[in-house]
Amino acid sequence: MNKTNRKLDALEYHSKGRPGKIQVVPTKPTNTQRDLSLAYSPGVAEPCLRIAENPDDVYKYTAKGNLVAVISNGTAVLGLGNIGAAAGKPVMEGKGLLFKIYADIDVFDLEVDVTDVDAFVNIVKALEPTFGGINLEDISAPTCFEIERRLKAEMNIPVMHDDQHGTAIISSAALLNALELQKKKIDKIKMVVNGAGAAAVSCSKMYLSLGVKPENLVMFDINGVIHPGRTDLDEMRMAFATHRTDVSNLADAMKDADVFIGLSAGNVVTQQMLKVMAKNPIVFAMANPTPEIDYELACEARKDIIMATGRSDYPNQVNNVLGFPYIFRGALDVRATTINEEMKIAAVYAIAELAKKTVPEEVNLAYNAKNLHFDKNYIIPKPMDNRLITEVSMAVAKAAMETGVARKQITDWAAYADELNARLGFDNKILRNIANKAKSNPKRVVFAEADNYKILKSAQIVIDEGIAIPILLGNVDRIKQIMVENDLQLGDVEIIDTRVETEKACKYADYLFNKRQRRGVTQFEAKKLLRDRNYFGACMVQFGDADALISGLTKNYVQTVKPALQIIGTEPGANRVAGMYMMITKKGPVFFGDTTVNVNPSTQELVDITVLIEKSVRKFNIKPRVAVLSYSNFGSNDGPIPEKTREAVNILHEKYPDMVVDGEMQANFAINTDLLADNYPFSTLAGEAANTLIFPTLESGNIAYKLLQELGGAEAVGPILLGMKKSVHVLQLGSSVREIVNMVTIAVVDAQEKEGAQKK
Secondary structure, eight states, rough: HHHHHHHHHHHHHSSSSSSSSOOOOSSOOOOOOOHHHHOOOOOOOOHHHHHHHHHGHHHHHHHHGGGEEEEEOHHHHHHHHOOOOOTTTHHHHHHHHHHHHHHHEEEEEEOOOOHHHOOOOHHHTTTTTTSSEEEEOSOOTHHHHHHHHHHHHSSOOOOEHHHHHHHHHHHHHHHHHHHHHOOTTTTOEEEEEEEEEHHHHHHHHHHHHHHHGGEEEEEEEEEOOOOTTTSSSHHHHTTTTOSSOSSHHHHHTTTOOOOEEEETTTTTOHHHHHHHHHSSSSEEEESSSSSOOOHHHHHHHHOOOOEEEEEESSSBBBOOGGGGGHHHHHHTTBBSSOEEEEEEHHHHHHHHHHTTTTOHHHHHHHHOOOOOOOEEEEESSSOTTTHHHHHHHHHHHHHHHTTOSSSOOOOOOHHHHHHHHHTTTTHHHHHHHHHHHHHSEEEEEETTOOSHHHHHHHHHHHHHHHEEEEESOOHHHHHHHHHHHHOOOTTOOEOOOOOOOOOOHHHHHHHHHHHGGGTTTHHHHHHTTTHHHHHHHHHHTTTTTOSSSEEEEEESSHHHHHHHHTTOOOTTSSSEEEEEEEEEEEEEEEEEEOOOSSOOHHHHHHHHHHHHHHHHHHTOOOOOOOOOOOOTHHHTTOOOHHHHHHHHHHHHHHTTTTSOOEEEEEEHHHHHHHHHHOOOOTSSTTHHHSSSEEESSSSHHHHHHHHHHSSSSSSEEEEEEEEEESSEEOOOOTHHHHHHHHHHHHHHHHHHHHHHHHOO
């Protein structure tokens, strides 16, 4: 795309439809006259009076606690310079957008047309009743230092100039991890900082607080090295004056330097400068859009380099969005009076530690990567990593509490983590509970399709998370090759090639022959079948050589289920097996069945399926409310499907009087409590929505869960195979790594429960 087209696209993006990028959305009902009278006059008087009596109630009755002001005077806008307050407004709107999408923080952007420090400070101070926090943005140095210092001293809400501290926090996290990889001690390194603006000064202060020795830091501005003889600089910059007499220019300073920090201008560093740096150098060239040295040139000059930039098209982007949304989130949630150094340092360590954890597959997919992991090309997390909201916000909130600047205490950190995830629609509490249960007693899970990257990546994750002990079936050389190609660390995981005849394989073949000899299986055919990994894996589970089987990534459902049914069979009391999906929605989990096994169940089969699914839902510590679905509501239509679902419900009411179940009913009535209560108040489901939906045919269930997954944004966990004697679970064809890990977790918990049932 040429530059002209890019400019036109940007202009169209900001102007098309409703101009700008943000709007105000009501959070309370406004549909009736009563709603409006409560929202404004006369109802609004009540919260006003309460706040007048107790000022802290402003957090209870208004949006103050989740509202941040992004304030600028436009004197140092995004590398564009002093373009004025109004011209900077698109940037401030953009900042507000980032606050909202990353941390669910509401923002009013305020462009203040003043440059005088006193006037600016007085304006912002007067806004304290409105906001829970102040994010200063794009204010030129040195006035930005004085403005922030005074506002922090004179206001009782968090104030932070992100241009200073955001870059300092993110680059500090990156620096700690880069030093660890390069095996360097922070108190021993020699550092060169090129640039002496707000970001450079703040970064350097933080590096010193982390352990860099002042005598080992040399700073440059546009006029050269900062030394005691300079008379053109303010006190803030002169604090970094070097006493080294052997440094007169940047090239001199780079000799034997361990770290270069660039917050200046593009192309001011040469390859030769990098070549004279110390062994295993660290270079953060953060000038935007053109770094101090091109990424490719830097890597060409030094193979042992760790390189970071401010650009998203290279590894290790130092991006402030990793910090400011979550720092304010944590500060707001404990009603902090300030953002102090301890809170910033807490954010640094939280971000650094997150980079060392196993990267979720959705992050790999978002960045078109196969296996991001802690190394020289991944020293800080990616902005799309949803774990940032919990890891960083919680660290900041804890630091605020520990340093006495929090006016609200958090005591239940697990509940707070759930709250943070729920803000962005990542409320997967049920999955975390299942994972914790799996980790309490990990089981041996055999993977039947281990010569596949997704399976091996999933195996690595469940090992790292302590969820399961994988056993891999497949070609040993091929599996090891995939592990090497993708840098997968699976330790001494057991790998079995089912084509190799072993004593164990012969034992399995004898068992299969004895069990299936009257179904046409000869001894020879039994041995041949055992080469099929699904048969072999099922035998491992049957003989107790593994606790659970996972398969189906590359084969259809029937091919995968059939061996398990032949070898393991159904559990006592189960007349059939069924498939269930757990759909993780913003309103909580909803269970769908049958979605994978029974094509067109009869009335009795529908009863059996419902009993299986209802029993399974209870195992998740959820009280099932079961709706048997149809295109009819309680006899409103006739036909084979309404009749069989109606009769199935009659049988369920008679044989299982304690089961909360009703039907036949349409899906919207099952989910919409008002709709059901208004039209069918007699229903046993009236008053609360159904959370377990039984579909009359496999076709309808399969279509429904896939539509909800793709159009409704629900996460599908499954298919969970119900009714088997031992833990066997079949993946959806082409499952993602996340889906595989979820199924392994389900399989482990299933194996735990089946083991417990056998001991009773």
